[in-house]
Amino acid sequence: MITDLQQALKRCSKPERVCMAVCYDEKQRRSNIITLGWKMWTSLKPRMLAFSIVPTRHSHNLLIKEKQCVIAWPGPDMVKGVMLCGTASGRSVDKFKETGWTPLPAQHVKAPLIEECVVNLECEITDTLTTGDHTLFVAAVLEGHVASDNRKILFTIKDELHFMHVGSDKGYKFGAFS
Numbered sequence: 001m002i003t004d005l006q007q008a009l010k011r012c013s014k015p016e017r018v019c020m021a022v023c024y025d026e027k028q029r030r031s032n033i034i035t036l037g038w039k040m041w042t043s044l045k046p047r048m049l050a051f052s053i054v055p056t057r058h059s060h061n062l063l064i065k066e067k068q069c070v071i072a073w074p075g076p077d078m079v080k081g082v083m084l085c086g087t088a089s090g091r092s093v094d095k096f097k098e099t100g101w102t103p104l105p106a107q108h109v110k111a112p113l114i115e116e117c118v119v120n121l122e123c124e125i126t127d128t129l130t131t132g133d134h135t136l137f138v139a140a141v142l143e144g145h146v147a148s149d150n151r152k153i154l155f156t157i158k159d160e161l162h163f164m165h166v167g168s169d170k171g172y173k174f175g176a177f178s
C-alpha cells in the first residue's frame with residue numbers, strides 16, 4: 001500500500017459516465033448544453049439525482065435562475081458534440097447550432113430534449129448546496145424519454161491506467177456499455 005492522495009483519487013474517480021444538462025437561457029432566447037461527469041442518483045421514490053457544477057460556468061447561472069433542466073445521456077456517436085459542450089461556453093457559442101443536434105419540446109420544462117440522445121430526463125431543481133469549489137444541484141425527475149432503438153449510452157473514461165478502455169478521443173477514452 002502506497003500513501004499518495006493524488007494517485008488514490010485518480011484511481012477511484014474513473015471511469016465516469018457523462019451526461020449533459022440542457023438549460024434554458026431566457027436572455028439569449030436559446031438553450032445551452034453543459035457536459036457533466038459529476039452526477040449521482042440520490043433517491044428512488046421520488047426519483048432524484050444530483051450533479052456538481054463550478055459557479056463560473058454559464059449553465060450554473062441559468063440553473064440558479066430557471067430551477068429546471070433536461071438531463072440527457074448521449075450515445076457513442078455523439079463524442080464530438082459532447083466534447084464541444086464540455087469545452088465551449090454558452091455565453092458565446094450556440095451549442096445546438098454548433099453540434100447540429102435537434103431540440104425537441106419538453107413537456108414540463110422550458111429547456112428542450114436532445115433528439116439524438118439515448119435518454120432525456122425532465123428535471124426540477126429542488127435544492128442546492130455549496131460543496132467546496134462546486135455547487136451541488138439536487139433535482140427531481142418529472143418525466144423521462146428514451147430512444148426507440150437499442151442504442152447504447154456513451155461511456156467516457158479519462159486516459160489512465162487500471163481500467164478497460166474502448167475507443168479514444170481528445171484525451172478521453174470512450175466506449176459503449178449497456
Ligand SMILES: Cc1cc2nc3c(=O)[nH]c(=O)nc-3n(C[C@H](O)[C@H](O)[C@H](O)COP(=O)(O)O)c2cc1C
Nearest residue numbers: 035036037038053054057058059086087088089090
Ligand atoms: C467529460 C467532461 C466532463 C465534465 N464534467 C463537468 C462537471 O461535472 N461539472 C462541471 O462544472 N464542469 C464539467 N465539465 C466542464 C464543462 O462542461 C465546461 O466547462 C463547459 O464548457 C461549460 O459550459 P457553459 O459555460 O456553457 O456552462 C466537464 C467537461 C468534460 C469534457
